[in-house]
Amino acid sequence: MLRRRLNRLFGRDERKVDSRTIYVGHRPCPATEALIPPKFCDNRIVSSKYTVWNFLPKNLFEQFRRIANFYFLIIFLVQVIVDTPTSPVTSGLPLFFVITVTAIKQGYEDWLRHKADNEVNKYLVTVLEDGRRACKESEKIKVGDVVEVVEDETFPCDLILLQSSREDETCFVTTASLDGESNHKTHYTVPDTERNLESLSATIECEQPQPDLYKFVGRMHIYRNNQEPAVRSLGPENLLLKGATLKNTQKIYGVAVYSGMETKMALNYQGKSQKRSAVEKSINAFLLVYLCILVSKALVCTTLKYVWQNRPGQDEPWYNQKTQKEKDANLYLKMFTDFLSFMVLFNFIIPVSMYVTVEMQKFLGSFFISWDKDFFDPEIQEGALVNTSDLNEELGQVEYVFTDKTGTLTQNNMEFIECCIDGFQYKYADSGTELDGFCVTDGPVNILQQKAGREKEELFLRALCLCHTVQVKEATGQGDGVADGVEDQVDGVMGLDGETVGPADLGGFIASSPDEVALVKGAMKYGFKFLGMESKNMRVMNRNNDVETYELLHVLNFDPVRRRMSVIVRTKSGDTMLFCKGADSSIFPRVRQEEVDRIRMHVERNATEGYRTLCVAYKLLSREEYDQADTGLREAKLALQDREEKLMAVYNQVETGMSLIGATAVEDRLQEEAAETMEALQGAGMKVWVLTGDKMETAKSTCYACRLFQRSTELLELTVRTLVDLGRKREERLHELLLDYHKRAVQDAPPIKAGVTRSWSSANQDYGFIIDGATLSLVLNSSPESNSSCYKSLFLQICQNCTTVLCCRMAPLQKAQIVKMVKNCKGSPITLSIGDGANDVSMILEAHVGIGIKGREGRQAVRNSDYAIPKLKHLKKLLLGHGHLYYVRIAHLVQYFFYKNLCFILPQFLYQFFCGYSQQPLYDAAYLTMYNICFTSMPILANSLLEQHICMEVLMDNAALYRDVAKNAMLGWGPFLYWTLLGVYQGLLFFFGVRFLFSNPALQDNGQVFGNWSYGTIVFTVLVFTVTLKLAMDTRHWTWINHFVIWGSLAFYMFFSFFWGGIIWPFLRQQRLYFVFANMLSSVSAWLIIILLILLSLLPEILLLVLRKPRGPHSRQIKQRLPSSGTSTIFMLSQTASTHSFSWSD
Structure with missing residues (x-):
């Protein structure tokens, strides 16, 4: 006790409280003798920077932190204090103009923020208080209040869902204002919460506020009369975020857990780190030169003045004799005063108005990107978006382009192409043929020839119908419209012409990933239809039109580290089964190896053809195995500390010893004009790096399709496969390969200069480099005894002499590490990252310029980018x-x-x-x-x-x-x-x-x-x-x-x-x-x-x-572009189909 008090007194480290306890409805639990309500922040949202009282001093302080403004303030003060040759107005008025214009601009922007804050804070909300409904302003909501929200209303704070008007105790929300995703997401009530909320006695333990929208850890203790409290785990599926909107649900009740500036929405509005362009650095360098010129001029004039005055015969005339006070003045002080006077006289060599002009040019110039109708995409009815105008000129200086593959180079528009079951290939085609010695089906399963593998086929298709988190979108209202909705959906799927619809209406399904919808639709092509959920039961219609029901016991969610997801279901016969799907690198080590060889060849062939592949496996769980997994999962879900790590341990334990059933192939088509865009970027001297989490064969095929790799390109591969050498360590083999590739691509070949167009027919050999995530970890994070800095240097030199670099099997953090490595290398090249998903945010933030694609994986990339465009093809013009x-x-x-x-x-x-x-x-x-x-x-x-x-x-x-x-x-x-x-x-x-x-x-x-x-x-x-x-x-x-x-x-x-x-x-x-x-x-x-x-x-x-x-070859075209004599020039800030925001017009 004494040590704790001393630590607290003298500021010693003490374990931070990382959880909070909330009393639902502010009612104490039965065991509590006296309730001391914890203090939490109110629900006021404050996005403004200033108030009426602090605007002037705070704004002036921020503006005078700029070197140029501070410099001119000093000059102005010198003019006021010292007897200078020019009036203080000459420097004071321009400075006043600059400060005033900036203050008005910032003040107006802050007034708009105040106005928006008041609209939110004064909004009336219904709250349950002492058994009655009462209205209060949103800013007066307290943590622990039970809040009522009706359909199409936004949630006033972060709520835990307690009760829903829907019979299945779920609700649907849209989070477009948070992450840009317009599709409906399903959230679930806490099990066992009482219908009569007025008598509910419960406490919530949850983590302290943090900004991750998709992470929440907590548990609820529900107290009943004379019974042990029931403990229920809380996760992101129970949390309704402030700013989200309730949809397809009449009303819900929830308890406030985070309010005001502690909500996830408010925490995500923190500004990004400021990026500085190369032009700003040049301006600062030029300013230093001119500042030196200014000081030199002042020194020269001050020195020559006293030299000239001390020359014989240069005495003052009788009418301008020095006074006694001037004669007694200190010579050095007088020289310093004269130096300051000359500084004032010449200070206009430093252009104070340049900063205002540059800011206005950047701000107004950014509108030309937004107004350019060539960037408008009719599919999403949106154009380009400018999140920052400070980097406009940096768009013209890019040397390295880092691009994601899925959703950026490709459309992220998935279509089920074929599958492989137990070594046999099944392809949905019009006529049956033999391909590569494997059976090719000519239709759904119910018209297939009878064969011994019938059970495996049905097991595989059931796995596709069960192993997902897809939900069926209801046709009308909230009634039992699932069957009608599915019939409409089946017709839509059977009539596909190779096209898929947008994320808001994925063929009658609600899903977070287009891959899952494609697999469910693929199963429907072969006669197995997913009908949706009823309570905790998943309904599937088989090829005989019989409805099968499976009780959903657990969902082992997908994450980028595991690269797989699983479900545990119970059949009507009482069998407990685990179905798992994921990347081949994640599934193959967890299944029987004798089953792998029959599937591996199909997976590699499909990947070479550019298809996205997933492997499907299953496991029949014994009673003991399920009980152990169930206990482990429940305990892990109730943990407040290290919940993810504990869940991961249980996942890894249960997902072992599985049986491999088959694999799927899904096509993700190239973006429109992707190849032309990549070719133009390389022709402009930029080097393109593809950073993807996909497998190497799929990504390599995409690079060929985009013309990043040509048939004449020699590929240098540095992957786990090339490092396999039974007699040597991986580090030794890595070093040997790096030296070999360095000799071929760097020492024996002339370097590729940015100013030379790549010619595929030239005598010089073009190189492409391929590396995977595991090998990259060896290069960047080698063991202490290995020469890691040497590895990194060799790797970077090789990549800089390659036309294209492909990094596959990348984790999001590795993408950022790659960008940072190139950004900080010799010469500090300007980098650009472009992507469409949440896994691309890290590299978008790391690069000098970040571009977001308004794609199908939400809007996290768009929100964190500097610029956003609808399609990859728009990058060329940008x-x-x-x-x-x-x-x-x-x-x-x-x-x-x-x-x-x-x-x-x-x-x-x-x-x-x-x-x-x-x-x-x-x-x-x-x-x-x-x-x-x-x-x-x-x-x-x-x-x-x-x-x-x-x-x-x-x-x-x-x-x-x-x-x-x-x-x-x-x-x-x-x-x-x-x-x-x-x-x-x-x-x-x-x-x-x-x-x-x-x-x-x-x-x-x-x-x-x-x-x-x-x-x-x-x-x-x-x-x-x-x-x-x-x-x-x-x-x-x-x-x-x-x-x-x-x-x-x-x-x-x-x-x-x-x-x-x-x-x-x-x-x-x-x-x-x-x-x-x-x-x-x-x-x-x-x-x-x-x-x-x-x-x-x-x-x-x-x-x-x-x-x-x-x-250049464009001179004649430029002359043709100019109007003939007599043609009037009209500047049009138009939104016509012209190539720019302005054009010549007769």
Whole structure:
């Protein structure tokens, strides 16, 4: 006791309470003398970040955590505190604009979250209190309340199902808002809960809140008068999740176990880790360069100022003598102050508005993906989905594509093709023939020839009808409509034309997996029909139309580790049987080995043909075996700690010594245009890795069908089969194979470069690599005495020199490990993962870019992805089209921002050499403030949204164009140096060109000379026109919006200069530009120098345009794409069938 108190006092580790106790209806159990109700959180849902009181400080704190914002805040404070040459408004106003726009955006988004929260929290719910029904707001529900929910209502919190209006004590729910699955799921009441809930006395022990939607562990103690409490296990089948909707059930009653922010829905709304694009890293690198330039400029000017002042004869004139206070000032403090002043003077070289422009470009640009009608799929009536806009440009930089097979490369649309029973092949065909020496049936079992294996055939088909979790969808209402529903379903199955329907209506069945529906339908083709469940009895109609009833005792659920599932049933004669189906690698070690050889050849042949195979086995359980299994299962289900591990141990114990009956073959057809898409990705320089949990032969056949493997491809196999060597250890054989493959694929063959298109007819040999999950574990997690790092390095080098890598028999965690390994290798290549199921979520989250397919395995992949598309074929346009354009646009935006700010500040820096380093600004404060906000911001924003340097059709037809921008080509140091030199050239030209003009003492017709502000205004005018016209020259795709913002920005600058220098002057405290702009334009010399300097500044670009030869086969197509003279350009944010969100139109 003392040690526990000391541990608690001094914070020592103590076992965390990992379960909670809940009193149903807040009624104490009979053994309780005094009830002290435990405290749980209320049922309020809070998805908002801010309140009225903390919005301002919290939002400002978050915004000033960004380096750029914090930097400009420091500059603003320096201007306020120190006597600087420019007004604090020049940096304060742009910063205020950026902070205000961001705060308004975030505040509005948070207001919407508050509004949504209130709709949920204020919703009225019916609760049982002291034997009567009462209404209360959802946010006032407490853990332990018994809640009533009626049909089509959503559950207000996580509930344990106590009572249902259905006779079979079940209810149906949809969880579309949680995982996207629209099919109905069945949940069960807790056995032995009393009908009269008002008198129910029970407690619930369950695990603490955790976010896994499909995991729940608990038990309920039900107390009766003077009896031992009955203990019932609780699992996910008893838990109704907040956000799910009640369907096909009039009403249910449930007890609240998790409320508010502890519900699984709330726990799953935690944000994903932030992914950073390569463009962001380039921006940060460029910012460091420009920050160094800024500091260097300030140091140079500060040093030269004091050197110049200390020269003989540089004393201050009599009218500007230093005061005594200035003379007594500390020299180093004065130098530091001057350094800060120069930093303020040159600070505009850092583009503060670039961050806002980039964010707006990403946000608005993401709508073009959503609006693209080429992504719309009529089957699911949905288009593309953008979950994050921060990675648009990353779509144009992908080097490695990791794809799932089932549901991604294939349709996940299963159709039963054939089966093998006791070594004989049965194929549903129109005419009987002999194939490979095995019998091929010509119809259902009831018209087969009589043979000795009749009992095995019926046993096999009964196994297909019993070993599953499929439920029959009722035809109407909740009555006994099962038979009618099955008749309709039978007609539908017998009339199949190779097509299956969507997950919401799988041929009259409700199932979590299309595989199970395909097997049940396959049994129906041969005369055995599953009729559904009645209470705990499974009903099957045999070929004689007799209904057989089997009592369902236990379901041993499927999981990816076991790769099998089983049921234990009892026949009417009292026999207890276990039926099991699963992958051959999982079933073969658990059956009699003499039975394996008859089936293995069929399984391997079907897998080679690309079919999905499952093996079926059974076991007749003795009374002792069943009692032992039943006891073990019940004890494991009641365990709160390590329930899954205990269940797994019982499963492994009972699923041994089985008899193999046969195997099934189910076809999963390729996705539409899967082969063309994979070929285009490889033509774009991307390397494709297929990561699948399927067997090697099936996956290899799919790779050939998708043209990832060609007939000329030499396959390097590293699987358990190739590691078998009776005389040596597996590690030794692994090392030998890795060295051999490394010599062939790396040392003796030239590496495959990303910029070279793969040619199947070339002299260079193409290699494909195949590895399975067990061997991958040896490579990545070798024993300490083996050289694991060497294995991993050799494996990675081999894979990087292969055109395609196939990883089969992968667990979800292994998929993520593969992606992480490639992502962190030398060069840090950009990775993309694409998948459709929950087992793909780990690799989707691990990759730089995660793509979800809106498939048939729920929406977990979609919810966790960065982008979601309906079909695999849409990946081609997403990467080769949108990705290419997004990258080019934002790369040009970033380079242009740094370039125009360098042009802006360089004359300011040069001017200090001619004003005695007095920190005299060259431009008026209004120009300093408005340059980045108004004069030059809108044209580049429009360009970064609308520019198409190559039209979408050409990008799609020429995959090699993708390689032109690969590896961050447009944001490398070479292009950055070009833009920087161009900015230096133009900045020097602006300053010294105007200075040459000012060498003439008489510039105006009246003989007057221009002053300091006229000098700066002419430089600024040339600057604004040059950088805007430079952007116009870079524009290849003109729309009316481009015309409006480019010419409109120049017109606005002219109007503002007239307005600022004339009309508004009486309202200003000081007016340094009074009539300056008008006087400047009245001078012929000023006009001449402005036009001449603009032409000279743009001369390098003009020469490049004239001298640059058209490159690539697409030049003629681009010319055809452009409109003829006289054609109006209309920008359409349309939803027509155009190839992009905007197009040319007459």
